[in-house]
Amino acid sequence: MLHYIGRRLLQLIPVLLGMTFVVFMIIRAIPGDPAQVILGQQATKEAIEALRAKLGLDNPWYVQYFDYLGGLLKGDLGESLRTTTPVSEEIWPYLAATFELSLFAVLIAVIVGVNAGIISAWFQNSWFDYTAMILALVGVSMPIFWLGLMMQYIFGIELGILPTTGREEVRNPIDSMTNLYVLDTILQGRFDQLGIVLKHLVLPGLALATIPMAIIARMTRSSMLDVMRSDYVRTARAKGQKMFWVVYKHALKNAIIPVLTIIGLQMGLLLGGAILTESIFAWPGVGRYIYEAINFRDYPVIQSGILVVAFIFVMINLFIDILYSLIDPRIKYD
Amino acid sequence: MSERKAILQVKGLQTSFFTDDGVIPAVDNIDFSVHEGEVLGIVGESGCGKSVTSLSIMGLVPSPPGKITGGKILFGDKELTKLSDKEMRNVRGNDVAMIFQEPMTSLNPLFTIGNQLMEAILIHKKGWSKKQASARAVEMLTLVGLPRADELMKEYPHQLSGGMRQRVMIAMALVCDPKVLIADEPTTALDVTIQAQILALMKDLNERLNTAVLLITHDLGVVAETCERVVVMYAGQIVEEGPVQTIFKDPQHPYTKGLLQSVPDMRYKKQRLYSIPGNVPKPGSVNTGCRFAAxxxxxxxKCLTQNPDLYQTATVHKTRCFLYEDQEVSTHDRTLVES
Structure with a gap:
């Protein structure tokens, strides 16, 4: 197993290398110049040239690229052109915010989606099945920005029961240590603040969970339907086992593997920062961080931000692959 | 044999499948009983309703589209078709157990042998500890002739051969001492030497534990080796029933005769094998006359217009054929047999 993990991590190198190259080239293909953005419209040509030289932007692209790679090898993700803070320091709070929101969304998506899929398959062609699958279809095809705006309007403005933006109350800021506010407030025993943090998570969490939930529900249903017809499910019933355990023990464990793949991919996507959702709900996450960096042509932040997100994506999928072998004894990687 | 008590009685059982193409009566009004400690064989071609019969007894007919539409299944004084879901679960695996055709896929690939065996025990033995269940599981694995039972408990089905898996299935089925074991084509998926071993094992366990076995097969050789009585099914009906020796020596129904002639005989190598002309009719497609007439x-x-009854041609022999209508023994004898 360790051997396999080692091999997979080695395979990461060319993947990430290729990715840095593509991102590097693409952001330089976008019209606009960081020096111009920093100095503003009125800046003189000389001032811009001087700043470009200072930032190393006057070098040929390959020199810039290898400088950047050289930095990465030393663990240096570069400095933000805008704030001159190292990206590796600056990105943490944003990553944490995204992590907290994605985890919340994935939990909702998995709990609701998997169970809806199971019950739909168990009671195939029942009213529950039809309702759940129609809702799932609606969910998959839902434009998330529209859903987000509607939820803000209904729950935030009309009913006024949930906050619509941000992670905390401005007048009652959280004294954060880890930037994971749920964890912080629990560690500090500030349960009043925990309530506020959770309330802030609800709307963006639900908006973010909608599509993965629908996909997971549909996938679970079809996978379960397959498994429910298998011989070992009949064997389990022939033993006199309760239908609940036949479904949740014997069938689910077999049906969950393809669902896990989907969960892994969705989780990766969410952790990449859902730019739309984060923008609508003013969530200070990594998606918005990179989005703002693009507006400022903040090359190091874009490059390294996407690199970090890609790294997380690949790691989650590696984790899912390892999970397969823990669930299915027939899957052996060595 | 006839003095043994009938523990499982199937009376007028009808199981139908409600499909888009209409109602298909897969099992149509069949009667038979399994006596304490006996091995009863049900033979017939694929699609004749033998598996549906066994699934009906277990209450495991896939529903929808299948449904028991008539008749009774009596286990002792329990009417299985009338039991609630919960009561039926208490029967399954405890009073009546079943093993299936495909040992390769009948065990859950993701749980250890030990887990699956102990599950079968703990469902029915309330108050047993895991330790007791584990000891019982090891005992059963040893009883079915599996070596290194202790290690097997921790192994997964894919680490075992087909023959070993079928032994595990048998161990799992017998773990709660059921009165009846239904074996649906238990050896079909195995190669010949393993087949013989599994049959010998079942016969041996039948004698040692006094578990009645309802053996469902299409293989006459298997029947000859293991069964005491045979029920021959054709197109959802019983066409002949009797002791194994009589059926093999003196088959009455033309279908049974045809089946026996289709068995290759080692003594005559070059002869072309007999086969019954035509195909098994689709269930429900023959409504008038004898289903085998064509x-x-x-x-x-008469065969084309009327459906023959199951005539009692000897005290323990029944045939559904007009050729034997006049040979029926008197109803007086019949009541003697049944009582």
């Missing part, structure tokens, strides 16, 4: 070389007018 393929029967003895068929006469």
């Amino acid at each position: 393929r029967c070389e003895f068929a006469f007018d």
Whole structure:
């Protein structure tokens, strides 16, 4: 197993290398110049040239690229052109915010989606099945920005029961240590603040969970339907086992593997920062961080931000692959 | 044999499948009983309703589209078709257990042998500890002739051969001492030497534990080796029933005769093998007359218009064929047999 993990991590190198190259080239293909953005419209040509030289932007692209790679090898993700803070320091709070929101969304998506899929398959062609699958279809095809705006309007403005933006109350800021506010407030025993943090998570969490939930529900249903017809499910019933355990023990464990793949991919996507959702709900996450960096042509932040997100994506999928072998004894990687 | 008590009685059982193409009566009004400690064989071609019969007894007919539409299944004084879901679960695996055709896929690939065996025990033995269940599981694995039972408990089905898996299935089925074991084609998926071993094992366990076995097969050789009585099924009906020796020596129904002639005989190598002309009719497609009439070389007018009864041709022999209508023993004898 360790051997396999080692091999997979080695395979990461060319993947990430290729990715840095593509991102590097693409952001330089976008019209606009960081020096111009920093100095503003009125800046003189000389001032811009001087700043470009200072930032190393006057070098040929390959020199810039290898400088950047050289930095990465030393663990240096570069400095933000805008704030001159190292990206590796600056990105943490944003990553944490995204992590907290994605985890919340994935939990909702998995709990609701998997169970809806199971019950739909168990009671195939029942009213529950039809309702759940129609809702799932609606969910998959839902434009998330529209859903987000509607939820803000209904729950935030009309009913006024949930906050619509941000992670905390401005007048009652959280004294954060880890930037994971749920964890912080629990560690500090500030349960009043925990309530506020959770309330802030609800709307963006639900908006973010909608599509993965629908996909997971549909996938679970079809996978379960397959498994429910298998011989070992009949064997389990022939033993006199309760239908609940036949479904949740014997069938689910077999049906969950393809669902896990989907969960892994969705989780990766969410952790990449859902730019739309984060923008609508003013969530200070990594998606918005990179989005703002693009507006400022903040090359190091874009490059390294996407690199970090890609790294997380690949790691989650590696984790899912390892999970397969823990669930299915027939899957052996060595 | 007839003095043994009948523990499982199937009376007028009808199981139908409600499909888009209409109602298909897969099992149509069949009667038979399994006596304490005996091995009863049900033979017939694929699609004749033998598996549906066994699934009906277990209450495991896939529903929808399948449904028991008539008749009774009596286990002791329990009417299985009338039991609630919960009561039926208490029967399954505890009073009546079942093993299936495909040992390769009948065990859950993701749980250890030990887990699956102990599950079967703990469902029915309330108050047993895991330790007791584990000891019982090891005992059963040893009983079915599996070596290193202790290690097997921790292994997964894919680490075992087909023959070993079928032994595990048998161990799992017998772990709660059921009165009846239904074996649906237990050896079909195995190669010949393993087949013989599994049959010998079942016969041996039948004698040692006094578990009645309802053996469902299409293989006459298997029946000859293991069964005491045979029920021959054709197109959802019983066409002949009797002791194994009588059926093999003196088959009455033309279908049974045809089946026996289709068995290759080692003594005559070059002869072309006999086969019954035509195909098994689709269930529900023959509504008038004998279901075998179209393929029967003895068929006469009456066979095409009337459905023959199951005639009692000897004290323990029944045949559904007009040729034996006049040989029926008196109803007086019949009541003697049944009582």
